[in-house]
Amino acid sequence: MKAYQYLIVFTLGVLSFTSCSKNEGPAPDQQLTGNLQLKFDHIVGDKKLQLGSGEYTNTAGELFTVDLLKYYVSNVKISTADGRTYTVPQEESYFLIDASVTESQFVNIEVPEGDYTQLTFLLGVDSLRSTMPVEDRTGVLDPAGDHNGGGMYWSWNSGYIFFKMEGQSPAVDLEGDPTGQHRYRYHIGGFGGYDAPTLNNIKTVSLDLSRAGTANVRQELSSNVHLFIDLAKVFNGSTTVSLAENPTVMFGDYSAFIANNYQAMFSHDHTHNFEPLNGTHE
């Protein structure tokens, strides 16, 4: 008898514990909305990114620093396990992540309640928006730059720079950087061309959230999805990129190799569900 009672209590406890972590509160109501927060946390291999000061080694064995990192994340979509997809309205779906601006690394979006297992976005700016009239290019898409500064628009070859990473490396010699500052500069863009097809470096990133934590979005609460962005991947993927050989990559064929590499730099680390709103929780 006693053992039986203990078992019930134990089972109940486990059940309630499970339900607690999996699904607190009522089932999602699609009429209601809650907050989804994406946190972009930059790392290099197994080190946290220290902008400007941290030193890292790439696969080619070259030492490098990162003192500028900006990229566009756009056209965000989330899906539930049963295949329901929510697409963030186009006009609200452009984000400029800047490693030097903390607020930019927390993207907050209002989405219908749901248990989301899939996150999809573009790294870059879609071709439609890249060719829209100037009055439709406000906020982070303003060619004059937003309050965080500009520098993400190519004026001589109309289009946005999707990904910009700069820093120093002793591997960059005088030929690579005639100013003698050993700088590497990767400015990657190319939306496919307006009237003639050309480079298309727009990349789709799709992340399975179910393994490291489904995003349970509920009204008046925030589901905080913590992403790791591993900059080591920029140099290491289908192409091993050497800073000595390619210190400056901008609008040119080689940029496609770098874009292919960095498409894989995103991973989902964990999710914190049912957090208070307006937090910038880890």
Next chain:
Amino acid sequence: MAHMNSRRTGRPFAVLCLVLACAVACNKAADVAPDWFGGFKKPANFPEPVYDLNANPINQAGFELGRKLFHDPLLSRNNTISCASCHIQSSAFTHHGHDVSHGIDDKLGTRNAPPIMNLAWSKNFFWDGGVFHLDMLAIAPIENPVEMDESLMNVLAKLRQHTQYPRLFEKAFGSPEISTANFLKALSQFMLMAVSSNAKYDKVMRGEGHTAFTADEQAGYAVYQQHCAGCHAEPLFTDQSFRDNGLGPNPINDQGRYMITLNDTDSYKFKVPSLRNLKYTAPYMHDGRLLTLAAVIAHYRREVRDTPNLDPLLRNPDGSRGIVLSETEKTDLLAFLQTLNDEKFVTDPFLGVGN
């Protein structure tokens, strides 16, 4: 200005001055008359414009604001260079006397400034077509370190602090807020109004008055139609395609259209420029390497290089290259080209500094 100076001189000048002043005053009076500003009008012999004028309706205040901005050195880092520094009206808005443009701190660019002319019909801009909308164009010269070397953000900040501009933006766009879009659209309004359509050629085509080609001009027109129109098509005198006319690479190896498409078949191709107003736009070609029209004709007759992407129109069935012209054909052609010069365009005070 002109009449103030002459007032200090002798009597004959004073009389002349009165006449001039009267002419000026008459002009001025016409200026302030309610329908002085006719807005954008498509010339009868031109096709429909490419620019969507409904998306940026041109009004007098917007045009005048654009004209002021175009002439204002505030748009450059050290307030020394305006758009008009390189796009001079008397040179059909090109940079007269410069093969490649000459910008801030006397820095040199790599290309010859093309005219600001008939841009409402342009599908894309620059010698390589890198910019595909006029509204996006001004960002390039403003931010180019060898042109104006300023950031667009800072230009807007300077305009917002200015004593006049907020009011002028309000007049033009109904709001004193100086946004990127309104700034760029005002500049476009001015540039769109720079229509050159009053050359003798246009009058002949429109059957205006009793204007007719002389025999030489008529013969030259035929030469043009046979040898040049394949690329420099009427009535804009460009088909806006990108082609290699056999100049061969220049010392800085400017690869033209290739830099935009990264397509090998585009290397050393440049946009076909218009043949209008050649009288005012020397030197010629994307890097201003040819100083005279005689040199241009000599190029087509004898100096076309065998480049990988040389346009097929410049290869002859017998394997030779270039355009075969007799001396008479050459003279006639030059006579016809003169009929494309539009004096009104380069002198019209409407497109000048304004007030």
